Amino acid sequence: MRIAIDAMGGDYAPATTVEGAIEAVNEFKGVSVILVGDEQRIRDELSKKNVRGLPITIKHASETVEMDDAPLAAMRRKKDSSIRVAVDTVKAGEADAILSAGNSGVVMATAILVLGKLPCVERPAIATVMPGLKHHFVLLDVGANVDCKPSHLYQFAIMGETYAKYILNIERPKIGLLSIGEEDAKGNELTKEAFKLIKNSHINFIGNIEGQDIYEGEADVVVCDGFVGNITLKVSEGLAKTISMMLKKEIIDSAAAKLGGLFFKSAFKNFKQKTDYSEYGGAPLLGITKPCIMSHGRSSAKAIKNAIRVANVFHQKKILDIISTEFNQEISRSAKVDAKK
Amino acid sequence: MRIAIDAMGGDYAPATTVEGAIEAVNEFKGVSVILVGDEQRIRDELSKKNVRGLPITIKHASETVEMDDAPLAAMRRKKDSSIRVAVDTVKAGEADAILSAGNSGVVMATAILVLGKLPCVERPAIATVMPGLKHHFVLLDVGANVDCKPSHLYQFAIMGETYAKYILNIERPKIGLLSIGEEDAKGNELTKEAFKLIKNSHINFIGNIEGQDIYEGEADVVVCDGFVGNITLKVSEGLAKTISMMLKKEIIDSAAAKLGGLFFKSAFKNFKQKTDYSEYGGAPLLGITKPCIMSHGRSSAKAIKNAIRVANVFHQKKILDIISTEFNQEISRSAKVDAKK
Incomplete structure (x- = not known):
């Protein structure tokens, strides 16, 4: 699984997001991370650790969403925010899942707008x-x-x-x-x-x-x-x-x-x-077409690592496909019930 | 203050309601109690204590509302329930306040129906x-x-x-x-x-x-x-x-x-x-024309005594009159604001 992480999201970011990502790729086989955010600051954090050969890449984003930014305004104004670029990375097929410990309202609004909802899911x-x-x-x-x-x-x-x-x-x-x-x-x-x-x-x-x-x-x-x-x-x-x-x-x-x-x-x-x-580690936003995990603003590196684990399970077990199947079964089941009436 | 107590209401009634009433009249000056419910059972409880000369009377009610009775059905069917008779006692001017640790839905519906709401209070x-x-x-x-x-x-x-x-x-x-x-x-x-x-x-x-x-x-x-x-x-x-x-x-x-x-x-x-x-001791149902205190079904004698204390304060401080005055002030205040516009 390739996961795009909003490296700037969270009270202790990017230190905790970078550290959590390193722990995750060391611990979970087959997981690679794209750290999205201020390239220099992410590089500074990475340089403190031994990351040679680890499947971690950086994608620069020039803006950061603040915790008190209003969702719709932030989406409109900050088109190059780490949240937006991370979500766009998933949309472009370069990552399978997104993780952010940043402003949850902005993450949610951006994910719904860019990635869209599963069929049958209204909210x-x-x-x-x-x-x-x-x-x-x-x-x-x-x-x-x-x-x-x-x-x-x-x-x-x-x-x-x-x-x-x-x-x-x-x-x-x-x-x-x-x-x-x-x-x-x-x-x-x-x-x-x-x-x-x-x-x-x-x-x-x-x-x-x-x-x-x-x-x-x-x-x-x-x-x-x-x-x-x-x-x-x-x-x-x-x-x-x-x-x-x-x-x-x-x-x-x-x-x-x-x-x-x-x-x-x-x-x-x-x-x-x-x-x-x-x-x-994190709370998934269920009903989006791709795994989208939101972590607490106070997330530690350990919380970030565990959120990546949750995203990985989502991806591996194809949980979103299963949810779609469940809904389809519900629809055909109730159609049968209706037909019997 | 004269308080009508639903003596049969609560998991341990009438033992706890009777005991709480005795403690209250001993402790709070000027408080008298009307115990409403099965006269024989209340007498049995009173006979265990020394109540000579205490301002406690009994008013018989032949029915008891159960905790799982549906409010409207219970109100319609059990016209001689201890809750109904206690509320009626207040309505008739024979008591100043009502207390029940029984089915709160029934207490509420009965109090609203019989005693009515304060002007300005919708709910x-x-x-x-x-x-x-x-x-x-x-x-x-x-x-x-x-x-x-x-x-x-x-x-x-x-x-x-x-x-x-x-x-x-x-x-x-x-x-x-x-x-x-x-x-x-x-x-x-x-x-x-x-x-x-x-x-x-x-x-x-x-x-x-x-x-x-x-x-x-x-x-x-x-x-x-x-x-x-x-x-x-x-x-x-x-x-x-x-x-x-x-x-x-x-x-x-x-x-x-x-x-x-x-x-x-x-x-x-x-x-x-x-x-x-x-x-x-108890949670008042605010907005009724008379003090109406609801106690927890698991109320102990001490909780009943403290609920009587709350009812007494309500009565002594004329809290319901104050609430009405507050509403009237709100109305005249907003009328002034509107007039200035």
């Missing part, structure tokens, strides 16, 4: 892997679409199922619809309509799942609109941080602070490892 | 107090209205401000709109419109607040629709439970389990106390 969705009590689960959409129609949620369910099957290796993933009551008729107008669509599909739908149950591991895929998904993700991040700070304070306040703190520290380290986002 | 909202890193904050709506219009969120902001001012004693509460980006123009269709309405009001609006920031204490009141609010509340409950279970497991797995566990236990106990819902 692409950002899928993220979340840590759970028993195992991980996929949450989507976490922010690509803030105002959704029922058919969008239905499509997210199909894409999420394929993702869980091939990336998390779950044979028959259980799909839940995030709602405010377990009963079929509970929810808002959007989820109640989406419920019917998903129930009528071929997927292993376990019905509504409530907020308190998503971390218990009942569902392998949790489907919601991008507004609710983003708030779920962010509230979880914020609360985890708050709880850890509160507990740390309790430890410090306790009389036997040093001793207790020691044990706590070790327990907390293990916990943190289990829930470390960098292990999953 | 009542459930407000809940959440623990934060620095201080507590109010989250509303957490489930009364799953499909909202911008004007509803604006009204929630007004009601939430009054609640924070008089119940949490915050002089000039900061109001945030739960959204998926801090910038004014970020959000979904609903929040973008609501943003403009709230910005044009007199309240201390700090703009959008993201999910990760609500526990940091930036806002004293976090406004959202009932679907998003309920998911925020439930995801938080689920995640807090999951983190505590994961950390406990790490402690047990660690070599020096016993010693470390001891310190952890004490730290966790303090943390739990700080975040104990029973301290706040």
Whole structure:
């Protein structure tokens, strides 16, 4: 797999993107990287490491998108940005996948415009892997679409199922619809309509799942609109941080602070490892014609490396072709159901 | 204050409701309680305690609403339920406030039907107090209205401000709109419109607040629709439970389990106390003409007692009158603005 990386995207870029790319080509066989961005700065980073003979090339881009650039304006004004050039590289057939830890709104808008959506997909969705009590689960959409129609949620369910099957290796993933009551008729107008669509599909739908149950591991895929998904993700991040700070304070306040703190520290380290986002590396924008992986702005080199791994699995297992096949099967299946009526 | 309590509502009722009522009348001066429900069962509970001379009376209701009863059906079929009789008692002027730990959908529907809404309030909202890193904050709506219009969120902001001012004693509460980006123009269709309405009001609006920031204490009141609010509340409950279970497991797995566990236990106990819902007792249904407090189904006697305290403050401080005045001021204020145009 040849991957085009937006080398300038992310809070610590290009240091982390270059380092992650080097780790990836060393670790993953058959992976080659095109680093897109300010050639001189990328060369400077590469010169710090031993990269002789590694399948890494540079493609210059004169502009960089900032984290607070508005998507549409940035797309119009910065035609030679590292994001745009990386996406164009994929479009031109010179790379198989794209990765960016930069402004996700710009990455998304550019990917949709340049690479286009899969047939049957009205809206692409950002899928993220979340840590759970028993195992991980996929949450989507976490922010690509803030105002959704029922058919969008239905499509997210199909894409999420394929993702869980091939990336998390779950044979028959259980799909839940995030709602405010377990009963079929509970929810808002959007989820109640989406419920019917998903129930009528071929997927292993376990019905509504409530907020308190998503971390218990009942569902392998949790489907919601991008507004609710983003708030779920962010509230979880914020609360985890708050709880850890509160507990740390309790430890410090306790009389036997040093001793207790020691044990706590070790327990907390293990916990943190289990829930470390960098292990999953990136969130794919599902529904685009090519693998498009978006990484957290705070991505470390390790997170970049793992995001490249995810892109590689996408490419190797032809996950986007599988998603298209799934949709075609859904269409022919519902056509048969209609014909029988 | 005379409060009508749905004695049969809650997982451990009537034991907890009766015990909470006894604690409340002992602790809060001027509070009298009407326990509504199965007279014999309530008498049995009262007979276990020394209640001689306490201002507690019983009002019989022959039916009990179950937790899984559908609101409209239960309202139609169970005309002599403890919820209905308690609400009717307030309507008849025999009590000043109502409290129930029972089926919240039925409580809400009955209160709206029998007691009615305040003028200017299109939809009542459930407000809940959440623990934060620095201080507590109010989250509303957490489930009364799953499909909202911008004007509803604006009204929630007004009601939430009054609640924070008089119940949490915050002089000039900061109001945030739960959204998926801090910038004014970020959000979904609903929040973008609501943003403009709230910005044009007199309240201390700090703009959008993201999910990760609500526990940091930036806002004293976090406004959202009932679907998003309920998911925020439930995801938080689920995640807090999951983190505590994961950390406990790490402690047990660690070599020096016993010693470390001891310190952890004490730290966790303090943390739990700080975040104990029973301290706040109940969530008011704001926007009804009389104080209506809904408690958690798992309410302990302490939670019931604290919910009675909240109802008492509502009554003593005439919070519902203040909310009406706030709305009237908003109306005359915007009329002046319009006249100037």
